[in-house]
Amino acid sequence: MSRFALVRAFxxxxxxxxxxxxxxxYETLAFIYRHRRLPDFERTGYLNDLMHKMKVCQSEFVARxxxxxxxxxxxxVRGVTGEDLCVPTLDVIRDVDLIDGYRFPGNxxxxxxxxxxEVIFLRxxxxxxxxxxxxxxxxxxxxxxxxxxxxxxxxxKIIIEPWLKLNGAFSxxxxxxxxxxxxxxxxxxxxxxxxxxxxxxxxxxxxxLPVRSLDAEDLGEAxxxxxxxxxxxxxxxxxxxxxxxxxxxxxxxxxxxDFYTDRKDVxxxxxxxxxxxxxxxxxxxxxxxxxxxxxxxARCRGTxxxxxxxIDV
Amino acid sequence: xxxxxxxxxxxxxxxxxxxxxxxxxFETAVFMIQHRRFPNFDRTGYMNDLLHRIRVTESDYIxxxxxxxxxxxKIYVRGLTGEDLSVxxxxxxxxxxxxxxYVFPEExxxxxxxxxxEIVFVKDGKVSQADRQRMKCWMTANFxxxxxxxxxxxxxxKIIIEPWLRLNGDYCYDYKMHVYQGRLAATGVSTSRFEGGARRLVFNxxxxxxxxxxxxxxxxDITELGRFGQEANVFKPALYDKMVAVxxxxxxxxxxxxxDFYTDCKDRxxxxxxxxxxxxxxVRYQPPAFERVxxxxxxxxxxxxxxxxxxxxxxxx
Numbered sequence: 001m002s003r004f005a006l007v008r009a010f011x012x013x014x015x016x017x018x019x020x021x022x023x024x025x026y027e028t029l030a031f032i033y034r035h036r037r038l039p040d041f042e043r044t045g046y047l048n049d050l051m052h053k054m055k056v057c058q059s060e061f062v063a064r065x066x067x068x069x070x071x072x073x074x075x076x077v078r079g080v081t082g083e084d085l086c087v088p089t090l091d092v093i094r095d096v097d098l099i100d101g102y103r104f105p106g107n108x109x110x111x112x113x114x115x116x117x118e119v120i121f122l123r124x125x126x127x128x129x130x131x132x133x134x135x136x137x138x139x140x141x142x143x144x145x146x147x148x149x150x151x152x153x154x155x156x157k158i159i160i161e162p163w164l165k166l167n168g169a170f171s172x173x174x175x176x177x178x179x180x181x182x183x184x185x186x187x188x189x190x191x192x193x194x195x196x197x198x199x200x201x202x203x204x205x206x207x208x209l210p211v212r213s214l215d216a217e218d219l220g221e222a223x224x225x226x227x228x229x230x231x232x233x234x235x236x237x238x239x240x241x242x243x244x245x246x247x248x249x250x251x252x253x254x255x256x257x258d259f260y261t262d263r264k265d266v267x268x269x270x271x272x273x274x275x276x277x278x279x280x281x282x283x284x285x286x287x288x289x290x291x292x293x294x295x296x297x298a299r300c301r302g303t304x305x306x307x308x309x310x311i312d313v
Numbered sequence: 314x315x316x317x318x319x320x321x322x323x324x325x326x327x328x329x330x331x332x333x334x335x336x337x338x339f340e341t342a343v344f345m346i347q348h349r350r351f352p353n354f355d356r357t358g359y360m361n362d363l364l365h366r367i368r369v370t371e372s373d374y375i376x377x378x379x380x381x382x383x384x385x386x387k388i389y390v391r392g393l394t395g396e397d398l399s400v401x402x403x404x405x406x407x408x409x410x411x412x413x414x415y416v417f418p419e420e421x422x423x424x425x426x427x428x429x430x431e432i433v434f435v436k437d438g439k440v441s442q443a444d445r446q447r448m449k450c451w452m453t454a455n456f457x458x459x460x461x462x463x464x465x466x467x468x469x470x471k472i473i474i475e476p477w478l479r480l481n482g483d484y485c486y487d488y489k490m491h492v493y494q495g496r497l498a499a500t501g502v503s504t505s506r507f508e509g510g511a512r513r514l515v516f517n518x519x520x521x522x523x524x525x526x527x528x529x530x531x532x533x534d535i536t537e538l539g540r541f542g543q544e545a546n547v548f549k550p551a552l553y554d555k556m557v558a559v560x561x562x563x564x565x566x567x568x569x570x571x572x573d574f575y576t577d578c579k580d581r582x583x584x585x586x587x588x589x590x591x592x593x594x595x596v597r598y599q600p601p602a603f604e605r606v607x608x609x610x611x612x613x614x615x616x617x618x619x620x621x622x623x624x625x626x627x628x629x630x
Contacts (some may be wrong), residue, residue: 038598060467061467062375062378062379062467062468062469063379063385065375065378066375066376066378066379066385069375071381072375072376074392075389075392075393076389076392077392078391078392078393078395079387079388079389079390079393080388080392082391082395082397084395126358152533153373153375153378154375155374155375178612207414234497264542
């Protein structure tokens with residue numbers, strides 16, 4: 001049983017993994033098992049090695065923790081860009097006791113602000129099972145489950161947002177990877193909530209990158225016409241998306257900024273992610289992980305947020 | 314010797330005091346020596362007891378940590394209010410090796426973003442070697458370890474450079490707004506802070522002066538108000554209502570916070586900084602019951618124990 005599954009089933013077991021040496025040792029062994037190599041970002045320049053380094057070295061950096069919380073991240077985005085770019089917040093539930101009697105608006109999305117990968121789409125009011133799941137969210141500490149310390153000090157809250165249907169019934173996820181202040185690659189997730197679905201990766205000029213994820217269904221090679229048909233055409237607001245992502249990313253060595261867009265004139269910042277897929281996503285070919293890192297760039301400025309050190313590749 | 318003095322002389326003590334348990338025991342002992350009472354906010358309703366509780370129970374709450382950093386606090390204020398209310402930033406030094414060669418603007422104020430009560434005023438662009446050395450010391454200091462204020466513990470050391478505002482003569486008055494449970498309780502006005510010791514007046518929410526004394530702060534006697542123009546209102550900013558609204562907006566997610574403003578008392582206001590442990594919970598007031606004014610904002614009946622408003626229900630209380 002994995003750490004994630006164990007702590008999810010028994011939240012009290014999270015205390016076992018809370019000491020940093022134990023957490024880091026577990027995560028390093030899990031990395032080796034998953035990727036069949038020792039993590040060494042300075043030598044490889046691979047994305048997952050950087051993610052692992054961030055996880056064990058500095059995911060407690062205060063700005064990372066702040067922007068990990070989905071409610072506080074909206075304040076950060078408005079603070080650095082000066083614009084209301086985030087999905088509007090309909091409400092925030094801060095007390096577990098309020099969940100049972102809460103009347104959810106129709107067509108909304110319910111997410112915990114302190115966890116990742118959890119979402120409930122509601123067409124009407126929530127069922128008893130869905131409320132039970134929400135109550136369970138309030139007990140979980142995502143840092144205990146994953147070793148991502150940027151989640152460790154977050155208050156458990158539930159945020160309610162409108163259900164955006166920008167690309168059919170759901171919205172695609174445009175995930176901009178910003179490395180040392182520059183967008184280097186954009187992943188497009190096309191499943192429900194952009195997760196567990198079809199996936200493709202593009203350069204900042206919207207050219208398909210020859211990279212495939214072993215953990216998502218690949219969209220395959222497609223011509224420009226086919227891309228337009230399948231919803232993969234270049235979004236009209238790509239340059240603005242890149243500009244916003246780079247503004248948000250200037251305080252971090254590496255960060256992923258997610259957007260939703262109708263590919264025309266509507267654009268929202270979704271969330272800010274620091275340890276992409278928990279450093280678990282396997283890409284093929286493996287060298288393609290370097291597409292997500294600015295090669296040959298100098299070390300990050302600053303003293304603590306410097307995990308993206310010099311790369312010797 | 315203070316905690317900071319001990320840690321500066323014996324760095325090993327800093328490691329010992331990093332432990333939450335040891336740090337809290339130390340701070341509780343210091344509180345009892347300083348205030349001659351056991352900290353118990355639920356019973357007393359005193360501000361220092363509340364600050365002590367915040368220090369030992371929740372001062373590493375991420376919102377407090379983020380807003381303690383002077384660079385990030387500006388992002389927070391802009392994100393929350395949608396307005397540029399903070400003092401503009403002229404530059405940030407992130408690397409200690411940049412300090413020696415840094416060319417400072419003609420007139421500016423230099424502060425560490427990760428510490429409190431440290432400041433260098435630069436006149437004519439001249440910064441002495443001693444001041445540059447002081448800045449280098451800032452970059453190696455962990456204010457959380459020095460003071461037990463854990464929200465400073467994880468901040469990245471940086472130095473921020475801001476314009477020297479001369480809104481009230483050579484130095485600005487500090488308007489320190491104490492917000493409890495999202496409501497402004499009292500405002501301390503510090504004058505002459507950099508001209509030989511702070512002199513302070515305290516006003517309640519309705520801008521009525523409160524006659525309280527502190528051995529730590531030179532008090533501007535209420536009877537001295539005449540020197541400034543007969544009335545307390547001489548200190549009342551024209552944009553007081555806006556300052557209250559901004560302070561209460563910043564304080565809405567926190568049990569207690571102090572929001573500092575600079576103003577020319579006419580049409581300009583700036584948010585200076587956000588403080589979570591005002592005076593490090595060390596400032597004594599006489600009589601102590603008057604500490605309640607920073608919680609309730611009321612003066613009448615302040616010495617009556619039933620006057621105490623207890624914290625309840627809020628997570629960060």
